[in-house]
Amino acid sequence: MQDNNYLIELDRVSVRKRGQLILSELSLEMSQGLTALLGRNGAGKTTLMRMLAGVQKPTSGSIKTSSGQLYNSSRVLNTHLSVMGWVPQGPGYPGGMRVDRLVEYAAWLKRVPARARHDAALSALEACNAAELSTRTIKSLSGGERQRVILASAVVGDPQFLLLDEPTTGLDPAQRESYLAMLKRLSQTTTVLYSSHLVDDVVRTASRVLVLDRGRISADLAGADLEVPADQLGDTLRQAVILSMDRNAAGSV
Secondary structure (H helix, E strand, O other): OOOOOOOEEEEEEEEEEOOEEEEEEEEEEEOOEEEEEEOOOOOOHHHHHHHHOOOOOOOEEEEEEOOEEOOOOHHHHHHHHHOEEEEOOOOOOOOOOEHHHHHHHHHHHOOOOHHHHHHHHHHHHHHOOOHHHOOOEHHHOOHHHHHHHHHHHHHOOOOOEEEEEOOOOOOOHHHHHHHHHHHHHHOOOOEEEEEOOOHHHHHHHOOEEEEEEOOEEEEEEEHHHHOOOHHHHHHHHHHHHHHHHHHHHHHHO
Protein backbone atom coordinates (compact mmCIF):
# COMPACT_ATOMS: atom_id res chain seq x y z
CA MET A 1 0.00 0.00 0.00
CA GLN A 2 1.16 3.50 -0.74
CA ASP A 3 1.88 6.18 1.87
CA ASN A 4 -1.49 7.77 2.70
CA ASN A 5 -1.09 10.50 5.32
CA TYR A 6 -4.72 11.57 5.38
CA LEU A 7 -5.31 14.54 7.66
CA ILE A 8 -8.48 15.20 9.65
CA GLU A 9 -9.23 18.24 11.78
CA LEU A 10 -12.37 18.77 13.85
CA ASP A 11 -12.95 22.31 15.05
CA ARG A 12 -15.48 22.76 17.88
CA VAL A 13 -17.82 20.13 16.52
CA SER A 14 -21.12 19.48 18.29
CA VAL A 15 -23.89 17.00 17.51
CA ARG A 16 -27.40 17.10 18.94
CA LYS A 17 -29.97 14.34 18.54
CA ARG A 18 -33.56 14.95 19.62
CA GLY A 19 -32.39 17.80 21.81
CA GLN A 20 -29.65 15.77 23.52
CA LEU A 21 -26.02 16.88 23.20
CA ILE A 22 -23.99 13.87 21.97
CA LEU A 23 -20.71 15.59 20.99
CA SER A 24 -19.81 18.90 22.60
CA GLU A 25 -17.37 21.45 21.14
CA LEU A 26 -15.04 18.63 20.08
CA SER A 27 -11.70 19.69 18.59
CA LEU A 28 -9.34 17.00 17.35
CA GLU A 29 -6.57 16.41 14.80
CA MET A 30 -5.62 13.02 13.36
CA SER A 31 -3.07 11.79 10.85
CA GLN A 32 -1.31 8.58 9.82
CA GLY A 33 -1.15 5.92 12.52
CA LEU A 34 -3.47 3.84 14.68
CA THR A 35 -5.68 5.94 16.95
CA ALA A 36 -7.86 4.03 19.41
CA LEU A 37 -11.06 5.46 20.85
CA LEU A 38 -12.17 4.35 24.32
CA GLY A 39 -15.19 5.34 26.35
CA ARG A 40 -18.27 4.08 28.12
CA ASN A 41 -21.45 3.18 26.25
CA GLY A 42 -23.18 6.42 25.29
CA ALA A 43 -19.99 8.50 25.34
CA GLY A 44 -20.43 9.41 21.66
CA LYS A 45 -17.99 7.03 19.98
CA THR A 46 -20.36 5.71 17.31
CA THR A 47 -21.71 9.21 16.61
CA LEU A 48 -18.15 10.42 16.04
CA MET A 49 -17.53 7.48 13.70
CA ARG A 50 -20.72 8.16 11.74
CA MET A 51 -19.84 11.81 11.40
CA LEU A 52 -16.38 11.04 10.04
CA ALA A 53 -17.95 8.45 7.73
CA GLY A 54 -20.07 11.15 6.13
CA VAL A 55 -23.48 9.98 7.33
CA GLN A 56 -24.02 12.22 10.39
CA LYS A 57 -23.74 15.94 9.75
CA PRO A 58 -22.56 17.95 12.76
CA THR A 59 -24.98 20.41 14.31
CA SER A 60 -22.20 22.99 14.55
CA GLY A 61 -18.46 23.29 13.96
CA SER A 62 -16.41 22.14 10.99
CA ILE A 63 -14.52 19.07 9.79
CA LYS A 64 -11.55 19.63 7.51
CA THR A 65 -9.90 16.68 5.76
CA SER A 66 -7.30 16.22 3.05
CA SER A 67 -10.31 16.15 0.69
CA GLY A 68 -11.54 19.57 1.87
CA GLN A 69 -14.26 20.85 4.25
CA LEU A 70 -16.25 17.67 4.67
CA TYR A 71 -19.86 18.83 4.67
CA ASN A 72 -19.47 21.96 2.52
CA SER A 73 -20.18 20.28 -0.81
CA SER A 74 -21.22 16.94 -2.27
CA ARG A 75 -18.03 16.89 -4.33
CA VAL A 76 -15.79 17.00 -1.24
CA LEU A 77 -17.96 14.46 0.58
CA ASN A 78 -17.88 12.05 -2.37
CA THR A 79 -14.09 12.41 -2.63
CA HIS A 80 -13.79 11.65 1.08
CA LEU A 81 -16.00 8.57 0.75
CA SER A 82 -13.93 7.29 -2.17
CA VAL A 83 -10.72 7.29 -0.09
CA MET A 84 -12.28 5.92 3.09
CA GLY A 85 -12.86 2.38 4.37
CA TRP A 86 -15.54 1.96 7.04
CA VAL A 87 -16.49 -1.02 9.21
CA PRO A 88 -19.59 0.00 11.21
CA GLN A 89 -20.62 -1.83 14.37
CA GLY A 90 -22.57 -5.01 13.59
CA PRO A 91 -22.76 -4.52 9.79
CA GLY A 92 -25.21 -6.63 7.83
CA TYR A 93 -24.29 -8.21 4.49
CA PRO A 94 -26.25 -10.42 2.05
CA GLY A 95 -25.62 -13.97 3.21
CA GLY A 96 -25.86 -15.52 -0.24
CA MET A 97 -23.28 -13.21 -1.79
CA ARG A 98 -19.86 -14.58 -2.64
CA VAL A 99 -16.92 -13.09 -0.75
CA ASP A 100 -15.03 -11.92 -3.83
CA ARG A 101 -18.18 -10.30 -5.25
CA LEU A 102 -18.75 -8.40 -2.01
CA VAL A 103 -15.21 -7.01 -2.02
CA GLU A 104 -15.49 -6.16 -5.73
CA TYR A 105 -18.70 -4.27 -4.96
CA ALA A 106 -16.84 -2.31 -2.28
CA ALA A 107 -14.15 -1.55 -4.88
CA TRP A 108 -16.86 -0.22 -7.23
CA LEU A 109 -18.14 2.08 -4.47
CA LYS A 110 -14.61 3.45 -4.12
CA ARG A 111 -14.38 4.15 -7.86
CA VAL A 112 -11.78 1.49 -8.61
CA PRO A 113 -11.77 1.12 -12.44
CA ALA A 114 -13.75 -1.88 -13.71
CA ARG A 115 -10.70 -3.58 -15.24
CA ALA A 116 -8.86 -3.42 -11.89
CA ARG A 117 -11.64 -4.41 -9.48
CA HIS A 118 -11.15 -8.17 -9.49
CA ASP A 119 -7.40 -7.94 -8.85
CA ALA A 120 -7.98 -5.23 -6.21
CA ALA A 121 -10.48 -7.49 -4.41
CA LEU A 122 -8.09 -10.45 -4.42
CA SER A 123 -5.25 -8.21 -3.20
CA ALA A 124 -7.38 -6.92 -0.31
CA LEU A 125 -8.43 -10.44 0.66
CA GLU A 126 -4.80 -11.54 0.58
CA ALA A 127 -3.79 -8.61 2.81
CA CYS A 128 -6.46 -9.67 5.32
CA ASN A 129 -5.48 -13.36 5.29
CA ALA A 130 -8.79 -14.21 3.60
CA ALA A 131 -7.80 -15.17 0.03
CA GLU A 132 -8.88 -18.77 0.59
CA LEU A 133 -12.41 -17.54 1.34
CA SER A 134 -12.94 -15.78 -2.00
CA THR A 135 -15.44 -18.26 -3.47
CA ARG A 136 -17.35 -18.89 -0.22
CA THR A 137 -20.68 -17.22 0.58
CA ILE A 138 -20.96 -14.75 3.44
CA LYS A 139 -23.41 -16.97 5.35
CA SER A 140 -20.96 -19.89 5.31
CA LEU A 141 -18.26 -17.97 7.19
CA SER A 142 -17.42 -18.14 10.87
CA GLY A 143 -17.40 -14.94 12.91
CA GLY A 144 -13.66 -14.48 12.58
CA GLU A 145 -13.70 -15.21 8.85
CA ARG A 146 -16.52 -12.72 8.34
CA GLN A 147 -14.61 -10.01 10.18
CA ARG A 148 -11.57 -10.55 7.95
CA VAL A 149 -13.74 -10.29 4.84
CA ILE A 150 -15.43 -7.12 6.12
CA LEU A 151 -12.00 -5.62 6.74
CA ALA A 152 -11.00 -6.59 3.19
CA SER A 153 -14.04 -4.73 1.86
CA ALA A 154 -12.87 -1.71 3.84
CA VAL A 155 -9.23 -1.77 2.69
CA VAL A 156 -9.85 -2.59 -1.00
CA GLY A 157 -8.57 0.18 -3.23
CA ASP A 158 -5.90 1.27 -0.72
CA PRO A 159 -8.01 3.75 1.33
CA GLN A 160 -6.28 6.68 2.93
CA PHE A 161 -8.56 6.63 5.98
CA LEU A 162 -9.95 3.64 7.90
CA LEU A 163 -12.83 3.81 10.40
CA LEU A 164 -13.57 0.71 12.48
CA ASP A 165 -16.29 0.64 15.12
CA GLU A 166 -15.75 -2.21 17.64
CA PRO A 167 -14.09 -4.39 14.96
CA THR A 168 -13.02 -7.24 17.28
CA THR A 169 -16.38 -7.78 18.99
CA GLY A 170 -17.27 -11.47 18.97
CA LEU A 171 -13.82 -12.73 18.01
CA ASP A 172 -11.98 -15.34 20.05
CA PRO A 173 -8.50 -14.46 21.42
CA ALA A 174 -6.61 -15.98 18.47
CA GLN A 175 -8.86 -14.22 15.93
CA ARG A 176 -8.48 -10.93 17.79
CA GLU A 177 -4.70 -11.28 17.79
CA SER A 178 -4.62 -11.86 14.04
CA TYR A 179 -7.05 -9.02 13.35
CA LEU A 180 -5.14 -6.52 15.47
CA ALA A 181 -1.87 -7.47 13.79
CA MET A 182 -3.48 -6.62 10.45
CA LEU A 183 -4.65 -3.24 11.76
CA LYS A 184 -1.21 -2.44 13.10
CA ARG A 185 0.35 -3.29 9.75
CA LEU A 186 -2.20 -1.21 7.84
CA SER A 187 -1.67 1.77 10.15
CA GLN A 188 1.95 2.08 8.99
CA THR A 189 0.65 3.64 5.77
CA THR A 190 -2.89 4.75 6.63
CA THR A 191 -4.82 6.99 9.04
CA VAL A 192 -6.80 4.55 11.20
CA LEU A 193 -9.38 5.27 13.89
CA TYR A 194 -10.95 2.37 15.72
CA SER A 195 -13.19 2.18 18.77
CA SER A 196 -13.00 -0.56 21.36
CA HIS A 197 -14.08 -1.57 24.85
CA LEU A 198 -11.07 -3.88 25.16
CA VAL A 199 -8.23 -2.04 26.87
CA ASP A 200 -5.78 -4.91 26.35
CA ASP A 201 -6.23 -4.66 22.57
CA VAL A 202 -5.60 -0.93 22.68
CA VAL A 203 -2.46 -1.31 24.79
CA ARG A 204 -0.88 -3.65 22.24
CA THR A 205 -1.75 -1.79 19.07
CA ALA A 206 -2.45 1.93 19.32
CA SER A 207 0.02 4.72 18.61
CA ARG A 208 -2.49 7.15 20.14
CA VAL A 209 -5.38 6.68 22.56
CA LEU A 210 -8.37 8.98 23.03
CA VAL A 211 -10.89 8.62 25.85
CA LEU A 212 -14.28 10.09 25.05
CA ASP A 213 -16.40 11.27 27.98
CA ARG A 214 -19.86 12.75 27.41
CA GLY A 215 -18.92 13.98 23.94
CA ARG A 216 -15.56 15.47 24.91
CA ILE A 217 -12.00 14.15 24.87
CA SER A 218 -11.06 13.58 28.52
CA ALA A 219 -7.68 11.94 27.82
CA ASP A 220 -5.31 12.02 24.84
CA LEU A 221 -2.24 9.78 25.14
CA ALA A 222 0.54 9.39 22.58
CA GLY A 223 4.33 9.13 22.36
CA ALA A 224 5.96 8.90 25.78
CA ASP A 225 2.56 8.47 27.45
CA LEU A 226 2.29 5.06 25.80
CA GLU A 227 5.91 4.03 26.33
CA VAL A 228 5.31 2.48 29.74
CA PRO A 229 4.87 -1.15 30.83
CA ALA A 230 1.73 -2.69 29.35
CA ASP A 231 0.13 -3.43 32.73
CA GLN A 232 0.71 0.15 33.89
CA LEU A 233 -0.72 1.57 30.67
CA GLY A 234 -3.71 -0.73 30.89
CA ASP A 235 -4.43 0.41 34.43
CA THR A 236 -4.15 4.06 33.36
CA LEU A 237 -6.62 3.58 30.50
CA ARG A 238 -9.08 1.58 32.59
CA GLN A 239 -8.99 4.26 35.25
CA ALA A 240 -9.61 6.97 32.65
CA VAL A 241 -12.71 5.13 31.39
CA ILE A 242 -13.93 4.37 34.94
CA LEU A 243 -13.56 8.04 35.91
CA SER A 244 -15.64 9.06 32.91
CA MET A 245 -18.32 6.56 33.96
CA ASP A 246 -18.26 7.90 37.53
CA ARG A 247 -18.57 11.49 36.31
CA ASN A 248 -21.50 10.51 34.13
CA ALA A 249 -23.24 8.71 36.99
CA ALA A 250 -22.74 11.69 39.30
CA GLY A 251 -24.09 14.05 36.65
CA SER A 252 -27.26 11.98 36.21
CA VAL A 253 -28.21 11.94 39.91
